[in-house]
Amino acid sequence: MSKTTGRKTYTRANKPLVWFPFAGGGLVAALMLPVMIFVTGIAVPLGLIDAEALSYDRVYAFAANPLGKIILFGVLVLPLWHAAHRFRMTIQDLGARTSGSRSVVAALCYGFGMVFTLLCLAALLSFW
Amino acid sequence: MDVIETDIAIVGAGGAGLRAAIAAAEADPSLSVTLLSKVYPMRSHTVAAEGGAAGVAKAEDSLDHHFNDTVSGGDWLCDQDAVDFFVAQAPKELIRTEHWGCPWSRTPDGKVAVRPFGGMKIERTWYAADKTGFHLLHTLFQTSMKYPSVKRLDEVYTTDLLIEDGRIAGVLAHEIRSGKPMVILARSVIICTGGAGRVFPFTTNGAIKTGDGMAMAFRAGVPLKDMEFVQYHPTGLPGTGILISEAARGEGGILVNKDGYRYLQDYGMGPPDPWPRKKAMELGPRDRLSQAFWQEQQKGRCIDSKWGDVMHLDLRHLGEAKIAERLPFIRDLALSYVGVDVVNAPIPVRPVVHYTMGGIHTDITAGTPVPGLYAAGECACVSINGANRLGSNSLTELLVFGAVAGRNAAAHARGVPMPSHTNALAQADGHRKRVVALLERSKGTESVVGLRTALNDTMETGCGIYRTEDSLRATVETLAVLKTRFANVAIDDKSGVYNTDLTGAIELGNMIEIGETMALSALQRTESRGSHQRLDHPARDDAAFLKHSMAHRVEGEAPRVEYRDVVITRSQPAERVYGGEAK
Amino acid sequence: MSRKPYEPTLPNTWWLEKPFYIRYMLREMTSFFVGAYVAILIVGLWQLSQGPDAWGSFLGVLSHPLSVIFHVLAFVFATFHTVTWFALTPRTTPIMRGDHFVPPGPIIGAQYVIWAAASIVVLAAVLW
Amino acid sequence: MSDTTTFTLEVLRYNPESDDVPHAESFSVPYQEDWVVLDALNWVKDNVDGSLTFRWSCHMAVCGSCGMMVNNEPVLSCKAFLRDYLKDGKGTITVGALKNFPVEKDLVIVMDSFMEKLEAVKPWIIRTTEKPVEEGTFIQLPKQLKRFKHHTSCINCLLCYAACPQVGLNPGFIGPAALALAHRYNLDSRDQGKDLRKDVTASEYGVWECTFVSACSEVCPKDVEPAGAIQEQKIESSIDWALDHLIPGRKAR
Known part of the structure; x- marks a missing residue:
């Protein structure tokens, strides 16, 4: 027997604010991160690629260039927010069910994203 | 006992019940409509209809053609005034379902496509692939949700009608999940509970089709009309009785016996053209095809299978692309339940009980002899199907007469007072x-x-x-x-x-x-x-039996069968001719 | 003689029940490595802004065996992210051509081509 | 009936009048090669215990009544063949009520929540002006039909709700089937109600709760692809939200 009482009222959420960076970051991460991890975390440290590739002068020149700054910001901050959002949902999957615990998880994950976004901005804006 | 007052109570929320609810809600939004069903609406057996719904659509077709096919298909036992009304309303009702979103299959230019069907002279069967009943039911169900005056009581089982001073007063039901009895007092009641195929052991009908509405009307004194006419569908899967739609033959499927011979040509249905010829061979009416199976069985010409005698329905020549577009459900069903991919092998089939032409006696207004009591769909006998229903007329029938029942029940409800509680409760x-x-x-x-x-x-x-x-x-x-x-x-x-x-x-x-x-x-x-x-x-x-049988209930005894003249307006009984002889 | 529906709760270990769910959870856990990796790089960017010595010590940390182990893991997870992300694209953005949907194969294949091109560009830029 | 092998049908039973939690009960059932799990349940109800309670009707995988967990997978029991679960007609098959729903009794779930969610997404054609019947049908090209046809195939069997962990974790989530049906109407060339539906589908109970586990599409017996339908709606709703915030006055509608 169907009830016709107690229906929810629904209003549009502002979730796209986090979903957009999640989706965009997911795409950027998919295309860029494996090769970047390989270069910065594996190949250069193990000497598979000459350390000169990541020398201060080279990297500084790239990061000082306005176009380089834009690329770095996109490649770093979008995956950052992708990770923040997805990790938040993962913690919910693993058991954060009450609205209280969900708020805490959201604050921590998006807080992490915010802190590192600001750090990234500060670094990029500190030299030209 | 809980008592609910409503202007119109509808028992059964399949195609007819939902169409009636929508019609009543549109006729007068101030009337309350209560839709009772022993299942959730989308479980109703309308869902299992496959082939399509008939309604004149092509320029070369006409209402007269649809009328003549239906009346001769029914062996002149149809009430012709009802058939005339039916064929005229059919296209309008089908267009309405299109406006409500039913995903009808289309021609390349975006118009609704039609396919040939058994006993129909011209293609006029609208279809949504081979799940027409499913799409129609869900379209009606979902559309019914937009009318605030329609309140559903899902999984509430109606057991009896309540009658006061010879007119309808409501129904007695119980909520299945709590067992709680409830009386629904109503100014009008519409019965849309479907057929009674489950009386037979081997049927395409779902478990729910137990003739509840027919029986409760019968007990309340309404005669059941033409109950001896039970349709066997010629192509059910052996074992389960699952329906293999007539659309399979409409699209060009052929029936062969153990010699690979298209045996229907021996029963006045030929010639065996390689293409589907309307009103011939596999596109003959269902009664003739099922009877031919029985005759072949007597002659020992059926195919011996692990499920007993079967014939082969062969679709292989249609090709995979056409089968995928027009008959995907048939392919899925045959693969799942008899392990046959219709693209590579013929389907074993046999006749199986499919439809009850008879039912609650109604007239062209969908009304019964009890004032305020209406019936529509398979549970009713109006009668447009006569002695044999043509495939694809029943989905249209539930739309046409469901709508009529809804409108007339609304009109009736406006004119009568709410029945008294005391009387109804005592009866309940x-x-x-x-x-x-x-x-x-x-x-x-x-x-x-x-x-x-x-x-x-x-x-x-x-x-x-x-x-x-x-x-x-x-x-x-x-x-x-x-x-x-x-x-x-x-x-x-x-x-x-x-x-x-x-x-x-x-x-x-x-x-x-x-x-x-x-x-x-x-x-x-x-x-x-x-x-x-x-x-x-x-x-x-015709001298003795161009008449409807009317079974009346007699307490403690066998029913009493009386007869009622068939309404003949413009088509005098003649021989039913199919095959090459048919015009 | 009355209703008393049993209300089940989903255990927090639901994802261990089936390989399908475990695979999903592994996919979601890629976010940890994505987030950690870009956070490390952002820290590196900050070090870069602090001058050659700071950058040098950052590179030193990257060469630590623990760091290399982390990056190998991160590479594996990031690649898993890439594969799963590409596999889902035909479902998130179905494409119609004429009267039919484009089958998943070409859509997924096209992404691998783009991925390979992007990786080659990055490697070329690094090595050049 | 010469075949005499039997197998064990273990049914998770719950009687609200005597139980606090469901418990398993085993029945020994004769094996028939053509039988599905539903046939075995009916055999038990007819021959052993008439109080065994489950929903079923069509026995041809289209009415959607008989969804249940068979060996912990949500399936239509009328299409779950014994032979696919047993070896030589022997072994054990476990059957339980669909997950993520309250259990009324034995294998019968309470589906009120789904009915409310279905109604909430307004699954009907919405138009600013109705087309008169006299004007005939709409023109809908085969490619326009093809765009949404697969989403119309939902039989409301609720297997997807049983498979979706987000439904289990968050009972308010509108869920796969209802969101797929919303998308079906949004994509229909005859419909003009997308904007109204978005108030529901793009709410916090709507598409955002989905994490694309895609178990819904995996278990769907009718290839409705609810997972894809939800992702498409996320993208569209996000673009819509962005435009609302970028173009002054757009949101006022």
């Missing part, structure tokens, strides 16, 4: 005792399954595709015994919550009453017409 108490007795009887001597099996067996052996005086007499006698045995039936489940044992027992009681009207009406019709074939009376007898 009386009926309720029958239900309570089933629950409280601690140890009966009879089981539901035992009686149901006995009912199924006797209907199959005595009241099948071909009937004789002896077989019918035996069945009638057996049914009389079953009726008395039913008084001792006991059930295992005594609980109030979701007691399917209880509903099963009530359904059984209903089916025994329905079976008795079928067998008795068949016994007394000493002629052969449409789906009713008597080996001892092989000819049609």
Whole structure:
């Protein structure tokens, strides 16, 4: 027997604010991160690629260039927010069910994203 | 007992019930409509219809053609005023479902496509691939949700009609999940509970099609019309009885016997053209095709399979692309249930009980002899199907007469007062005792399954595709015994919550009453017409039987069968001609 | 004689029940490595802004064996992210051509081509 | 019926009048090669215990009544063949009520929540002006039909709700089937109600709760692809949200 009482009222959420960076970051991460991890975390440290590739002068020149700054910001901050959002949902999957615990998880994950976004901005804006 | 007051109560929320609810809500939004169903609406058996819904669509077609096909298909037992009304309303009703979002299959230019169907002179069957009933039901169900005046009572099982001073007063029901009895007082009641195929053991019908509405109307004094006419669909899957749509033949599928021979040409249906010729061979009417199977079986020309005698329905020549577009469900069903990919192998099929042409006696207004009581869909007999329904007329029928019932029930409701509580409650108490007795009887001597099996067996052996005086007499006698045995039936489940044992027992009681009207009406019709074939009376007898049988209930006795003239307006009875002879 | 529906709760270990769910959880856990990796790089960017010595010590940390182990893991997870992300694209953005949907194969294949091109560009830029 | 092997049908039963939690009960059932799990349940109900309670009707995988957990997978029991679960007609098959729903009794779930969610997404054609019947049908090209046809195939069997962990974790989530049906109407060339539906589908109970586990599409017996339908709606709703915030006055509608 169907009830016709107690229906929810629904209003549009502002979730796209986090979903957009999640989706965009997911795409950027998919295309860029494996090769970047390989270069910065594996190949250069193990000497598979000459350390000169990541020398201060080279990297500084790239990061000082306005176009380089834009690329770095996109490649770093979008995956950052992708990770923040997805990790938040993962913690919910693993058991954060009450609205209280969900708020805490959201604050921590998006807080992490915010802190590192600001750090990234500060670094990029500190030299030209 | 809970009492709910409503202007219009609709029992059954399949295609007809939903269409009626929408029509009533549109006719007068101030009227309250209560839609009761023993299942959730989308479980209703309309969902299983596959092939399509007939309505004149092409320029070269006409209402007259649709009329003539229907009347001759029904072996002139149709009321022609009703058929005229039906064919005229059909296209309008189908267009409405298109506006409501039904995903009808399309031609390349975006118009609704139509396919050929058995007994139809011109392509006029609208289809949504091969799941037309499913799409129609869900479209109607979802559309019904937008009308605030329609309140649903899902999984509420109606057991009886309440009558006051000869007019309808409401229904007695119980909520299945709580067992709570409830009286729904109503100014108008519409019965849309579907057919009673489950009276037979081997049927395309779902478990829910137990003739509840027919039985409750019958008990309330409404005659059941033309109950001897039970349609066998020529192509069901052996074993399960799953329907293989006539659309499979409409698209060009052929039927062959063990010699690979298209045997229908031996039964006046030829010539065996390699392409689908309308009203010929595999596109003949269902009664003729099912009877041809039986005849071949007598001659030992069926294919021997692990499920017994079958014929082969061959679709291979249609090719995979066409099958995928037009018959995807058929392919899925054959693969799942008989392990056959129709692209590579023929499907084993046999005739199986499919549709009850007879039902609650209604007129062209969908009204019954009880003022305020209406019926539509398979449970009703209006009658447009006569002695044999043409495939794809029933989906359209539930739209046309569902809508008529809804509108007329609304008009009636506006003109009469709400029935009195005292009277209705007293009556409901009386009926309720029958239900309570089933629950409280601690140890009966009879089981539901035992009686149901006995009912199924006797209907199959005595009241099948071909009937004789002896077989019918035996069945009638057996049914009389079953009726008395039913008084001792006991059930295992005594609980109030979701007691399917209880509903099963009530359904059984209903089916025994329905079976008795079928067998008795068949016994007394000493002629052969449409789906009713008597080996001892092989000819049609218009002098004596161009009449509807009307089975009336007599307390404590077998039903009394009377007759009523068929309405003939412009088509005089003639020979039914199919195959190359058909014009 | 009255209703008393049993209300089940989903255990927090639901994702261990089936390989399908475990695979999903592994996919979601890629976010940890994505987030950690870009956070490390952002820290590196900050070090870069602090001058050659700071950058040098950052590179030193990257060469630590623990760091290499982390990056190998991160590479595996990031690649898993890439594969799963590409596999889902035909379902998130179905494409119609004429009367039919484009089958998943070409859509997924096209992404691998783009991925390979992007990786080659990055490697070329690094090595050049 | 010469075949005499039997197998064990273990049914998770719950009687609200005597139980606090469901418990397993085993039945020995004769094996028939053509039988599905539903046939075995009916055999038990007819021959052993008439109080065994489950929903079923069509026995041809289209009415959607008989969804249940068979060996912990949500399936239509009328299409779950015994032979696919047993070896030589022997072994054990476990059956339980669909997950993520309250259990009324034995294998019967309470589906009120789904009915409310279905109604909430307004699954009907919405138009600013109705087309008169006299004007005939709409023109809908085969490619326009093809765009949404697969989403119309939902039989409301609720297997997807049983498979979706987000439904289990967050009972308010509108869920796969209802969101797929919303998308079906949004994509229909005859419909003009997308904006109204978005108030529901793009709410916090709507598409955002989905994490694309895609178990819904995996278990769907009718290839409705609810997972894809939800992702498409996320993208569209996000673009819509962005435009609302970038173009002054757009949101006022």
